[in-house]
Amino acid sequence: MNDVLVGRALVKRFGQTVALGGVDIAIRAGEAVAIMGPSGSGKSTLLHCLAGIMKPDDGEVHLLGQRIDRMRERERSALRRTRFGFVFQFGQLLPELPAEENVALPLMLGGVARQEAVRSARAWFVPLGLHGMEQRRPGELSGGQAQRVAIARALVTKPAVVFADEPTGALDQQTGHDTMRLLVEATKHNGASLIVVTHDPNVARACDRMVEVRDGRLLAGGVPA
Amino acid sequence: MNLDLTWRLLKGGGRRGLLGTWLTLAAVAVSTALLLFAVAANFAFAARADRGAWRTPVPAEGRPAVAVEAARFDFVRDRAITVVDLAALDPAAPAPPGMPRFPKPGETWLSPALAELARTLPAGELAARWPRQAGVLGDAALVHPDELVAVVGRAPDDPEMTAARSEDWIAGRPPTKVADLRGRTSEDSEAYQVLTLIASVLMVVPLLVFGGAAARLTVARRDQRLAALRLVGATPGQVVGMTVAEAVIVAFAGAVAGVAAYALALPLLARIPMAGGPWYAGDLWPGLLVVAGTLVAVPLLVGLSAVAGLRRVVVSPLGVAKRETPPALRFVRVLALLAALAAVPVLGMGVSAGVIAAVIALAFLCVNLVGPWVVALVGRIAAATARRPARLLAARRLIDDPRSAWRTVSGVALTGFVAGFIGLLSPGVFSGDEGPPQLRLAVPAGQTAEVAGQARERLERAGVTATVAESKKTVVAALGSSADAAGVDRARTALAGLVPGHTASTEADDQRFGTQILADVRVGTVVVLAVSFLVAIASAGITAASSILDRRQTYALLRLAGTPLEVLDRARRTETLLPLAVMGGGAIAVGMICAVPLMMGAMNATGAITLLACVVLGFGGVAGAGALSRPLLRSVTADPAPRPD
Ligand SMILES: Nc1ncnc2c1ncn2[C@@H]1O[C@H](COP(=O)(O)OP(=O)(O)OP(=O)(O)O)[C@@H](O)[C@H]1O
Ligand SMILES: [Mg+2]
Numbered sequence: 001m002n003d004v005l006v007g008r009a010l011v012k013r014f015g016q017t018v019a020l021g022g023v024d025i026a027i028r029a030g031e032a033v034a035i036m037g038p039s040g041s042g043k044s045t046l047l048h049c050l051a052g053i054m055k056p057d058d059g060e061v062h063l064l065g066q067r068i069d070r071m072r073e074r075e076r077s078a079l080r081r082t083r084f085g086f087v088f089q090f091g092q093l094l095p096e097l098p099a100e101e102n103v104a105l106p107l108m109l110g111g112v113a114r115q116e117a118v119r120s121a122r123a124w125f126v127p128l129g130l131h132g133m134e135q136r137r138p139g140e141l142s143g144g145q146a147q148r149v150a151i152a153r154a155l156v157t158k159p160a161v162v163f164a165d166e167p168t169g170a171l172d173q174q175t176g177h178d179t180m181r182l183l184v185e186a187t188k189h190n191g192a193s194l195i196v197v198t199h200d201p202n203v204a205r206a207c208d209r210m211v212e213v214r215d216g217r218l219l220a221g222g223v224p225a
Numbered sequence: 226m227n228l229d230l231t232w233r234l235l236k237g238g239g240r241r242g243l244l245g246t247w248l249t250l251a252a253v254a255v256s257t258a259l260l261l262f263a264v265a266a267n268f269a270f271a272a273r274a275d276r277g278a279w280r281t282p283v284p285a286e287g288r289p290a291v292a293v294e295a296a297r298f299d300f301v302r303d304r305a306i307t308v309v310d311l312a313a314l315d316p317a318a319p320a321p322p323g324m325p326r327f328p329k330p331g332e333t334w335l336s337p338a339l340a341e342l343a344r345t346l347p348a349g350e351l352a353a354r355w356p357r358q359a360g361v362l363g364d365a366a367l368v369h370p371d372e373l374v375a376v377v378g379r380a381p382d383d384p385e386m387t388a389a390r391s392e393d394w395i396a397g398r399p400p401t402k403v404a405d406l407r408g409r410t411s412e413d414s415e416a417y418q419v420l421t422l423i424a425s426v427l428m429v430v431p432l433l434v435f436g437g438a439a440a441r442l443t444v445a446r447r448d449q450r451l452a453a454l455r456l457v458g459a460t461p462g463q464v465v466g467m468t469v470a471e472a473v474i475v476a477f478a479g480a481v482a483g484v485a486a487y488a489l490a491l492p493l494l495a496r497i498p499m500a501g502g503p504w505y506a507g508d509l510w511p512g513l514l515v516v517a518g519t520l521v522a523v524p525l526l527v528g529l530s531a532v533a534g535l536r537r538v539v540v541s542p543l544g545v546a547k548r549e550t551p552p553a554l555r556f557v558r559v560l561a562l563l564a565a566l567a568a569v570p571v572l573g574m575g576v577s578a579g580v581i582a583a584v585i586a587l588a589f590l591c592v593n594l595v596g597p598w599v600v601a602l603v604g605r606i607a608a609a610t611a612r613r614p615a616r617l618l619a620a621r622r623l624i625d626d627p628r629s630a631w632r633t634v635s636g637v638a639l640t641g642f643v644a645g646f647i648g649l650l651s652p653g654v655f656s657g658d659e660g661p662p663q664l665r666l667a668v669p670a671g672q673t674a675e676v677a678g679q680a681r682e683r684l685e686r687a688g689v690t691a692t693v694a695e696s697k698k699t700v701v702a703a704l705g706s707s708a709d710a711a712g713v714d715r716a717r718t719a720l721a722g723l724v725p726g727h728t729a730s731t732e733a734d735d736q737r738f739g740t741q742i743l744a745d746v747r748v749g750t751v752v753v754l755a756v757s758f759l760v761a762i763a764s765a766g767i768t769a770a771s772s773i774l775d776r777r778q779t780y781a782l783l784r785l786a787g788t789p790l791e792v793l794d795r796a797r798r799t800e801t802l803l804p805l806a807v808m809g810g811g812a813i814a815v816g817m818i819c820a821v822p823l824m825m826g827a828m829n830a831t832g833a834i835t836l837l838a839c840v841v842l843g844f845g846g847v848a849g850a851g852a853l854s855r856p857l858l859r860s861v862t863a864d865p866a867p868r869p870d
Contacts, residue, residue: 051785053785074789077784077787078789080785080787081788081789082787084786085786086786091779092786093779094621095625101617105788106787109789109792113612114611114612137625
C-alpha cells in the first residue's frame with residue numbers, strides 16, 4: 001500500500017448537524033481525487049479534517065503513516081505549511097505583494113533565503129502560462145491568472161498533498177476548465193496527490209478518481225480498489 | 226433617499242460590521258469630546274480674562290470720572306493676592322462686579338478663598354492686614370474660584386490713592402480715575418489666550434486627521450458590499466447617498482456621546498490648575514451654540530470624509546474588487562514642507578503671535594502632507610532590504626497604502642512635533658537665591674530713614690526678629706535664618722500699609738509671576754501631550770483593528786495554509802512601528818526647528834525628559850494599541866471557512 005493520506009471513521013458534528021458521519025477515505029501517492037456532492041453534504045468539512053485545519057470529533061487521519069489529527073495546532077500549522085498545499089476559491093493572495101512574492105512566501109516562511117525563494121518561485125511562471133506576470137499584483141491579474149499563481153504557491157514547497165476547495169468556482173467554464181487541467185497536470189508532474197472539491201463533472205473527469213459525499217457519508221469510492 | 230435600505234445595511238452588517246460601526250462611533254465620540262475641550266479652552270480663558278478685566282482700570286479721559294481705582298499685589302505664604310483699592314468720586318459710583326454696592330472707605334471685601342485663609346491663619350499673619358472685613362466677593366469678581374482677592378474701600382484723598390506707584394503693570398496698577406468699572410482685559414490674560422490658541426491648533430490638527438480616519442473606517446467596512454450593490458446596478462448617487470447617510474447617522478450618535486462624555490469629564494477638567502487655580506465649570510462649558518455647532522459640524526465633516534473615501538467605489542464598480550498599484554505620491558508635498566521650514570528662521574521675536582501660530586500650523590499640516598510620501602519611501606527601502614517574510618509583508622503594505630499606514634502613526638508623529646516644539650521651548654526654572662528671607666519695601670526718596678524706623682518698631686511690636694537696613698530707595702528687613710513662612714507672613718502683615726501703594730515682598734514673591742507662567746506652560750504642555758496621545762493611541766488601535774477587519778479573508782486563508790500567526794502579527798507590528806520611528810523622529814526634529822526662533826536659552830533637562838517620555842509613551846502606546854487587536858486577529862483567522870461578508 002502506498003497510501004499518502006488516510007482518513008478512518010471520520011466524524012464531525014456542528015451542534016445538531018452531523019457534517020461527517022463516519023467517513024473512510026484513502027489517497028494514494030500522485031493520485032488526483034475529486035470530491036463531489038450536493039451543497040451542505042460535508043465536502044469542505046471532509047477536506048478540512050484531512051488537511052488538519054479542523055480536528056475531527058472521532059476517527060483518525062494519517063499522513064504517510066503518521067497520525068496528524070491529535071497534533072497540537074502549532075504542529076498542524078507547520079505541517080500544512082510544509083507538507084500540504086492549498087488552492088481556495090479566491091482571496092488567498094496578498095493584494096499588496098507582487099505575484100512572485102506571493103509564490104515565494106511559503107518558502108520564505110520555511111526559512112529559505114529571500115533571493116533563493118524568489119528564484120524558485122519564478123521558475124513556476126512560464127510552465128503555468130504566467131510569463132511576464134511576475135511583478136503584477138493580484139488586483140492586476142485576471143481571475144484565472146490569479147488562480148494559476150495560487151497553484152504555483154501551493155506547489156512551490158513540493159508538498160505531499162494539494163487540497164483545492166472549488167478552485168475554479170469563481171471562474172467561467174472555459175477558464176475553469178483550463179485552470180483545472182493545469183492544476184491536475186502540475187500536481188502530477190510534481191508527484192503530489194491532489195484532493196479537489198468540485199461541483200463540476202468535467203473537473204471530476206479530469207481526476208483519477210471521484211468520491212461522492214451525501215449527508216456526511218461517502219456513497220462509493222472512498223478506498224481505491 | 227434610501228434611508229430604509231441604509232438602516233438595514235447598518236443593522237444587517239453582521240457582527241463584524243457592527244464592530245466597525247461601534248469603533249467609528251467611539252472614535253467620533255472621543256474626537257468630539259476632545260474637540261470641545263480644545264475649543265472650550267479658548268472660551269474659558271476669554272471668560273477668565275473678561276471677569277478679571279475690571280481690575281485693570283481704563284482712564285476716564287474726558288468722560289466724567291466716578292471713581293479712582295488702583296491695584297497691586299500682596300502675598301501670603303507662596304501665593305499672590307490681588308488687592309484692588311477703590312475710592313468713590315461720585316455717590317452714584319456703580320457697584321463693582323461681585324459686590325452688592327460700592328465699598329465705603331475703610332471697608333474690605335475678600336474673595337471666599339482669601340476669607341477662608343484669613344480665618345484659618347493666625348490674625349497676625351494675614352487677617353490683621355484688613356481690619357474691617359465687610360463681606361465676601363461674588364464669583365463675578367473672580368478669575369477662578371481659588372483666587373485670592375481683596376477689595377479695599379478708600380477715601381479719594383487717602384494716601385493709597387494719591388501716592389506714586391510703580392509703573393510696571395506686573396507690580397500693579399497706579400491709581401486711575403475711571404468713568405466706569407468695566408476695565409479692560411489685562412496683558413497677561415491676553416498672552417494666555419494666544420498660548421491657548423496655539424495649543425488648540427496643536428490639538429485640533431491631529432483630531433481632524435483622526436476624525437477622517439474614523440470616517441473612512443465606515444467606508445472601508447462597506448467597500449465590498451457597496452461595490453456589490455454597484456455591480457447589481459445601484460446608481461452612483463444611491464451608493465454615495467446610502468454610505469454617507471450611514472456615516473452621518475453613526476457620526477451624529479458619536480458626537481452626542483462625545484458631548485455627554487465632555488460634560489461628564491467637566492468637573493475633572495475644571496480641576497486642572499492654571500494661572501494659580503482651578504476653573505469654574507461654567508467657564509469650560511462652551512455654550513449651547515458651540516455644542517449645537519459641533520453636533521452639526523462633526524457629522525458633516527465625517528460625511529464629507531466618507532464621500533472622499535468613496536470616490537474609488539463610485540468611479541468604477543470594480544474599483545474595490547480590483548486593486549491596482551496606487552499612483553506615486555507627489556514630491557510636491559515634500560517641497561511644501563521645506564518651504565514652510567524655510568519660513569521659520571524669518572520669524573523672530575518681533576513677529577506677531579498670530580503669524581507665528583499660522584506658520585506653526587502650516588508646518589504642522591505639511592508634516593501631515595509629507596507623512597504618506599515618506600511612509601511609502603520607507604516602505605520601498607524596507608522592501609528592498611527585507612530578508613524575513615514579516616518584514617517583507619510590512620514593507621509591501623506600506624508601499625501599497627502609505628496613507629492608511631500614515632493614519633495609524635500620524636497622531637503620535639504629530640505629537641512628536643508638539644514634543645519637539647515644547648521640549649526646546651520649556652524654559653528652565655528660575656534660579657532663586659537660597660538664604661534667609663528678606664522683605665524689601667520700595668520707599669519714596671528721602672523717606673527711607675523714617676520708614677526704616679517705623680518698620681523696626683512695627684516688627685518689634687509683632688514679635689518678629691529682623692535687621693532693618695535702608696538704602697537709597699528701599700528698606701530691607703532681613704528676617705534671619707530661623708524665619709519660616711509664618712514668620713515672613715507676620716512680618717508682611719506688620720509692614721502692610723507702611724508705605725502707601727507699596728507691598729513688602731521677598732525675592733521669591735517678585736519671581737512669583739515668572740514661576741507661575743512656567744508652571745502654567747508645563748501644565749499646558751502636559752495637557753496638550755495627553756490629548757495628542759489619547760488621539761494617537763486611539764487612532765492606532767482603531768486603524769489596527771480596521772485593517773484586520775478589512776483583510777480578514779486573506780489573513781484567514783493564509784492561516785489555513787499554515788502561516789504562523791506570529792508572522793502576521795510581527796508584520797502588523799513592523800508595519801506600524803517602522804514608519805512611526807522614522808516619522809516620529811522626523812516630526813520631533815521639525816518641531817525643534819520651529820521652536821528655535823522662539824527659544825529662550827539652551828535646552829534644559831525638563832525639556833529633554835519631556836521629549837524622552839513622549840517617545841517612550843508614543844511607542845509603548847501604539848504597540849499596546851496594536852497588541853489589543855491581536856485577539857481580533859486570532860478570532861478572525863480562527864474561522865475555517867472564511868468568506869468576505
Ligand atoms: N462552522 C460551522 N458551524 C456550523 N455548521 C457548519 C459549520 N461548517 C459547516 N457546517 C454545516 O456542516 C454541513 C456540511 O458543511 P460543508 O461546508 O462541509 O458543506 P459542503 O459540502 O462544502 O457544501 P458547499 O458545496 O455548499 O460548499 C452543512 O450542513 C453546514 O451547514
Ligand atoms: Mg464547501
